[in-house]
Amino acid sequence: MSERACKICHRVTEEKECEVCKNKDLTRNWKGVLTVYDPESVMGKKGEYTIPGRYALQVF
Numbered sequence: 597m598s599e600r601a602c603k604i605c606h607r608v609t610e611e612k613e614c615e616v617c618k619n620k621d622l623t624r625n626w627k628g629v630l631t632v633y634d635p636e637s638v639m640g641k642k643g644e645y646t647i648p649g650r651y652a653l654q655v656f
């Protein structure tokens with residue numbers, strides 16, 4: 597798996613830096629994916645995921 601997860605916001609990306617917070621501290625050690633289509637409706641966690649995309653459920 598070539599995708600990595602941002603250690604700060606958990607965004608999953610194939611790039612070298614996080615598209616959301618521009619963090620370069622990415623890890624391959626992550627598990628589970630949450631796909632966000634509508635950030636306002638995600639599990640009542642309003643504000644936590646502000647940009648649609650894929651996020652790791654667990655980052656180690």
Ligand SMILES: [Zn+2]
Binds near residue numbers: 604605614
């Ligand atoms: Zn990030």
